[in-house]
Each structure stands twice: as C-alpha cells, then as structure tokens.
Amino acid sequence: MPATERKELLTLRDLLRYAVTRFSAAKLAFGHGTDNAWDEAVYLTLHTLHLPPDTLEPFLDARILPSERERVLSVIDRRVQERVPAAYLTQEAWLRGHRFYVDKRVIVPRSPIAELLESGLSPWVDHPDDVSRALDMCTGSGCLAILAALAFPYAQVDAVDTSEDALAVARCNVEDYGLQERLTLHRSDLFSALPKAAYDVIVCNPPYVNATSMDALPAEFRHEPSLALAGGTDGMDLVRRILAAAPDYLSERGVLVLEIGHEHAHFAAAFPGLEPVWLETEAQGDPILLLTREQLLS
Structure with a gap:
C-alpha cells in the first residue's frame, strides 16, 4: 500500500x-x-x-x-x-480462556480435548478430586497437561514429548502457571522412556494427519512442525503404538481420551474390534474417542 x-x-x-x-x-x-x-x-x-x-x-x-x-x-x-x-x-494462543506461550517449535494449541477437561471429563470421571495421576502424551506446548492439572487439582501430572524444542516451550508454560511441583515433563518416544505408573486419565492429541492430507495442507499449517502432525500413510502410525502400550499405564478405572481429527474412517479400519465412546464437543462432531483399560486389554 x-x-x-x-x-x-x-x-x-x-x-x-x-x-x-x-x-x-x-x-x-x-x-x-x-x-x-x-x-x-x-x-x-x-x-x-x-x-x-x-x-x-x-x-x-x-x-x-x-x-x-x-x-x-x-x-x-x-x-x-x-x-x-x-x-x-x-507468540500466544488462547484455549478455553487460558493463555499459552507458543512459537514455531510447537503446533498451535487448538485441541477440543480442552473443552472436555474444562468439565473434568464428566461423566467418565466421577470425581475430579479423586484423580491422583494424569498423563498428557504428545504434549507439545504443554497446554493439555496444564488444563489437566487445573481440572484435577490433587493429581500429579506427567507430560511427554519426543521433541526437546517442544518441551522447552512447555516448560515456559508450566512455569507461567506455577505448576512445577505437580507437573513433570518427560522426553520420551511415547511410553518408551516413561517410568511405569498407573494413570487414572491419559489424554493424547497425537500426530494423526494421513499422508495424502499432509500433502494438501494449506501454507499456514506448513509452518507448524510436521513431527507434530504427520501420522503416516493412514494417520494411525502413532495411534497403534499408543493403544498397544496404554493398558500398561492405566489404573483399573483409568480412561484414555484420544483425538484423531478427521481420521475416523482410518481409525475404524485400523481397529475394527474396538468400540470406543465418541465424545462430542462444541466445535466438532466426533474427533475424540474414549477407551477404558478393559477395552484396550480385550
């Protein structure tokens, strides 16, 4: 101009x-x-x-x-x-009224799991105060781990990511919220380096975008780390590993809440025997599923 x-x-x-x-x-x-x-x-x-x-x-x-x-x-x-x-x-993102620091080392927080945490995962979690341990797998900026710590005030929360860059951003956010005593960051390839624990709640927004969709992403989304988006040919590469390992990290009453975006068809094809509960949110129809430990073991 x-x-x-x-x-x-x-x-x-x-x-x-x-x-x-x-x-x-x-x-x-x-x-x-x-x-x-x-x-x-x-x-x-x-x-x-x-x-x-x-x-x-x-x-x-x-x-x-x-x-x-x-x-x-x-x-x-x-x-x-x-x-x-x-x-x-x-260098900021807002999620359900909460501000988080972000930069190009992490994807921009936008998971609708945040809405579910706002209500304490009711009715799937009877009493938020009774949750003693929670895990955020593929934490990125740490936003869901922080929201889990706020939703479950007596829980110790672990947050996992394979990217040291992402964990550096998450560390800034954990410090901003003063949660260093209750929220621990772990660098791990999914569960591989995570100490054994029994979590009452595991939330996860993993890389799940299938290869065809990755190739068609708008330019804005290409600024985000591909490591945090790409889920392989059908988008289910990491989801398969997460579902296989999760039962060993869930308490008897534990639940896994997993976001899969627009990959419903690929999920159904990859896991034909599973019948998860599909959790609706304001923003979308059915991108989030819930599975119990018993379902995963079966």
Whole structure:
C-alpha cells in the first residue's frame, strides 16, 4: 500500500476493514484460534495495540497514532505475505480462556480435548478430586497437561514429548502457571522412556494427519512442525503404538481420551474390534474417542 494511502487509515475501524479485505483477497486459511477473517483481524489488531483482547467496541472509532498504524500494517503484511499463523505472530494462543506461550517449535494449541477437561471429563470421571495421576502424551506446548492439572487439582501430572524444542516451550508454560511441583515433563518416544505408573486419565492429541492430507495442507499449517502432525500413510502410525502400550499405564478405572481429527474412517479400519465412546464437543462432531483399560486389554 502506498504511503499516501496508508495515511487514510485513521481509526481502529479503518484498520479492521482494511485487514479483512486483505485477508479475504489473499484467501488465507484459518483454524489456529479463529475461523474467519474478521475475528483474525480483531485479534491481531487488538494484540498489536496492547488493547484488551475481549474489548473492541469502545475503541472502534479511536484515532490511531502513525507509529501504531505502521505496527498493525506490518503484522497484516506478514500474515498475508508469509501465511504465518496469527499465534506465531503474537507468540500466544488462547484455549478455553487460558493463555499459552507458543512459537514455531510447537503446533498451535487448538485441541477440543480442552473443552472436555474444562468439565473434568464428566461423566467418565466421577470425581475430579479423586484423580491422583494424569498423563498428557504428545504434549507439545504443554497446554493439555496444564488444563489437566487445573481440572484435577490433587493429581500429579506427567507430560511427554519426543521433541526437546517442544518441551522447552512447555516448560515456559508450566512455569507461567506455577505448576512445577505437580507437573513433570518427560522426553520420551511415547511410553518408551516413561517410568511405569498407573494413570487414572491419559489424554493424547497425537500426530494423526494421513499422508495424502499432509500433502494438501494449506501454507499456514506448513509452518507448524510436521513431527507434530504427520501420522503416516493412514494417520494411525502413532495411534497403534499408543493403544498397544496404554493398558500398561492405566489404573483399573483409568480412561484414555484420544483425538484423531478427521481420521475416523482410518481409525475404524485400523481397529475394527474396538468400540470406543465418541465424545462430542462444541466445535466438532466426533474427533475424540474414549477407551477404558478393559477395552484396550480385550
């Protein structure tokens, strides 16, 4: 945009209208915290101007300083030209009202398992206070492990990832929430280096994107670590290993909550004898399943 035209953007409303036009014209892909151009524009603009993320109306017609305008336009330019997810531009992601630090070392937190943890996995967990141990496998940024620690206030929580880069990000978030005494990070290839324990709850958002879908991912998703997304030819490579090992790490009453995204058909083909409970969330139909230890053993 020529400098003379930039000067015509005088208010927050002007910047938002301009951002929506740019995002729509560029046909950006969303899905890292927002699902449309307007919400993305509002989030990025308010964050860049250090305004409350949930307060827009009072500021819509506020005049923007030239330096503020340039900062916002720079973020808009990067979002369009580089197709960088908004969370990487702001180095934060929000999940069920909780803020987490993120950068390109981890995928952007968005798992609907967070919604289920918010209700303490009711009715599958009778009393959240009775959960003594919980595990987040493939923890990434640590977001689900932290939400599990908040949902189960008396539980010791373990969080596992094979990536030291991801664990470094998770460590920042664990410290931000002051959970160092209850939440332990482990570097392990799934269960291989994890000390034996009996968990009442295991949650897992593993890499599950099948090879064909990986090849078709929009540019925004290609900024995320492929290690955290790619699940092999049918998306089930790690899921097979997780389901095989999980019974040895579940208490008698323990449950495994597993996200598989859009891979329902591949899961059914890979595990024809399993009949999991499919857990519905606000955002999606049936990307999350629940299995008991007894089911996994059978």
